[in-house]
Structure formats: C-alpha cells, structure tokens
Amino acid sequence: MPRSSPVFVHVPYDDxxxxxxxxxxxxxxxxxxxxxxxxxxxxxxxxxxxxxxKLCDDRGWLLILDEIQTGNGRTGKYFAYQHFGILPDVVTTAKGLGNGVPIGACLARGQAATIFQPGNHGSTFGGNPLACSAALAVVKTITEQNLPEQASRLGARMLNGFRTALADVHGIVDIRGSGLMIGIQLNKDCPELVEKAKQVGLLINVTAGSTIRLLPPLIISDDQADEIVSTLVELIKSHQAE
Ligand SMILES: Cc1ncc(COP(=O)(O)O)c(C=O)c1O
Structure with a gap:
C-alpha cells in the first residue's frame, strides 16, 4: 500500500x-x-x-509506551505507567533491564500480543540465552530487593534536598522528577556542567540544553544520595553566579 503520510507524526507532549x-x-x-x-x-x-x-480505546488505536528509560524500577514503580492506573498494549524496555548487559524487550498483551509470531522478527543475537539470563537475574534482584520502592524513597529525598538547597538560587526554572529520574532545569544552557561534574567525581547528563538529568543507580545509599545533592548544588550555584 503506498504511504502518503509519514510513519510517525510528532506532537507536543502532555497535550x-x-x-x-x-x-x-x-x-x-x-x-x-x-x-x-x-x-x-x-x-x-x-x-x-x-x-x-481512553482515547486509544475509543478510536481502536494501540497505546505503546516507551519505557526504555523509565522501566525496571527507575521512577519508583516497576514500570512508570503503574503510577497512572492504566495498562498499555505494548511496552518497550531496555537500559536497566540488563544492568549493563545489552538487552531490550518488547512486551505486548491482548490483541497486540497475537501479531508477532516466533520467527517473524528475527535478529542475530535476539533472545540469546546469555543476555536473557542476565536480564532474568536483574528482574529477580529488582523485585526481591524492592528497588522501585528504594528509588521512590531516595528520589523524594533528593528532590527535597535540591528544592531546599536551591530555593534562593536565581535562574532555577524547575526541579522535577519521578523516583530516581530527576531533572533540574536552569534558565540558561549548561553543557559545560557535565565536564565540571566529572572533575568532582559525579557523572551527570544535560538534556534539552538546560536540564541537568540525573539517573543514579537504584542501589545508592542515603549518604551517597545526599553527597550527589550537595556536590551538584555547589556546581549549580557557581554556574548560576557566573
Ligand atoms: C526513552 C528512550 N527510548 C528509546 C531509546 C533508544 O534505545 P536503544 O538505544 O536501545 O535503541 C532511548 C535511548 O536512550 C531512550 O531513552
């Protein structure tokens, strides 16, 4: 069938x-x-x-959630959709699933689960026993050690720490997050903070130009969470004072 429109149409988020x-x-x-x-x-x-x-149900569309970054406990639930009381039809996940071992997974339920049959979507290393064993061990560990709950508790602790320590610093646009997925948005671009943070032993990331993104391991201690907050607060204060 000829395609007359793009495969994906991008629209504003949360709208x-x-x-x-x-x-x-x-x-x-x-x-x-x-x-x-x-x-x-x-x-x-x-x-x-x-x-x-509801819109997808009304129109007969599939709801596909990309949980590559948010899945596997990161936001304080095993999957982020669990915060919202809904079930997607398809979920993709990766990153935390392998805990360093490269693996991604696509999960489907209902009618969506009947579309792909074994062999339809082959890949050289897809479903290999080594990566799958690693992922199974990760899922077991995340579940048995209740790491989503730990992410939720530590994330709230860090958000609170940042909000308190940065309350009087000018140019902080927003401090937001879900579990151990935290963003601090500044009023100006700050890509140089990545290198400055590295020099003081902190690995951070800057996305969308001016948002510092933190995705610390789910197994950090309270003391380590506090250390991340205090170290980063100092960096942000000197950056905003420049
Ligand atoms: C939300 C999200 N989706 C998709 C991807 C791409 O994943 P992959 O590199 O496994 O193809 C990423 C990678 O950063 C991501 O964060």
Missing part, C-alpha cells in the same frame, strides 16, 4: 488535544514515554496517560 488534532483515518497507534527522558525529564500531568488510554 491530548494535539493528538486528536494530528489523528487521521490511518492512525493506528500512539507511542509515548510515560516520563520523557531525553526531552528534559518531563513528568506529564496525572490525567494525561489515563486520557490517552
């Missing part, structure tokens, strides 16, 4: 009306991150995913 406006009779699915990572750690309003679930 259900934008999806309705972009829909065509050929629309079959909506794919979205439950919390945007690279986009700047954007946590949607609490009614966005439930409204999207």
């Amino acid at each position: 259900i009306e934008a999806i309705k406006a972009a829909a065509t009779p050929n629309t079959v699915a909506v794919m979205v991150e439950p919390v945007q990572g690279e986009g700047g750690v954007c946590v949607p309003s609490s009614d966005y995913l439930p409204a999207l679930r």
Whole structure:
C-alpha cells in the first residue's frame, strides 16, 4: 500500500488535544514515554496517560509506551505507567533491564500480543540465552530487593534536598522528577556542567540544553544520595553566579 503520510507524526507532549488534532483515518497507534527522558525529564500531568488510554480505546488505536528509560524500577514503580492506573498494549524496555548487559524487550498483551509470531522478527543475537539470563537475574534482584520502592524513597529525598538547597538560587526554572529520574532545569544552557561534574567525581547528563538529568543507580545509599545533592548544588550555584 503506498504511504502518503509519514510513519510517525510528532506532537507536543502532555497535550491530548494535539493528538486528536494530528489523528487521521490511518492512525493506528500512539507511542509515548510515560516520563520523557531525553526531552528534559518531563513528568506529564496525572490525567494525561489515563486520557490517552481512553482515547486509544475509543478510536481502536494501540497505546505503546516507551519505557526504555523509565522501566525496571527507575521512577519508583516497576514500570512508570503503574503510577497512572492504566495498562498499555505494548511496552518497550531496555537500559536497566540488563544492568549493563545489552538487552531490550518488547512486551505486548491482548490483541497486540497475537501479531508477532516466533520467527517473524528475527535478529542475530535476539533472545540469546546469555543476555536473557542476565536480564532474568536483574528482574529477580529488582523485585526481591524492592528497588522501585528504594528509588521512590531516595528520589523524594533528593528532590527535597535540591528544592531546599536551591530555593534562593536565581535562574532555577524547575526541579522535577519521578523516583530516581530527576531533572533540574536552569534558565540558561549548561553543557559545560557535565565536564565540571566529572572533575568532582559525579557523572551527570544535560538534556534539552538546560536540564541537568540525573539517573543514579537504584542501589545508592542515603549518604551517597545526599553527597550527589550537595556536590551538584555547589556546581549549580557557581554556574548560576557566573
Ligand atoms: C526513552 C528512550 N527510548 C528509546 C531509546 C533508544 O534505545 P536503544 O538505544 O536501545 O535503541 C532511548 C535511548 O536512550 C531512550 O531513552
């Protein structure tokens, strides 16, 4: 069948009306991150995913969630969609799933689970026993050690620490997050902070130009979480004073 429109149409995040406006009779699915990572750690309003679930049900579309970054305990639940009381049709996940071993997974339920059959989507190393064993051990460890709960507790501790310590610092646009996925948005670009942080032993990332993104390991201690906050606060203060 000839394609007359792009495969993916991009719309603004956290905006259900934008999806309705972009829909065509050929629309079959909506794919979205439950919390945007690279986009700047954007946590949607609490009614966005439930409204999207309803829209997809009403229109007969699949709801596909990209949990590559948010899955496996990162946001304080095993999957981020669990914060919103909905079930997606398809979920992709990777990163934390292998805890360093390269593996990604695509999960589906209901009708969506009947589409791919074994062998339909082959790949040289897909489903290899070594990576799958590593992922199984990771899932078991995350579940048995209740690491999502730990991420939730430590994330709240860090958010609170940043909000308190940066309350009087000028140019802090927002401090937001979900579990151990934290974003601090400044009023100016700050890519140089990545190197400055490295020099004091901290690995951070800057996304969308001016948002410092933190994705610390789920197994850090309270003391380490506090150390991340105090070290980064000093860096931010001197950056904003320049
Ligand atoms: C939310 C999200 N989706 C997709 C990807 C791409 O994943 P992969 O590199 O496994 O293809 C990334 C990688 O950073 C991501 O953060």
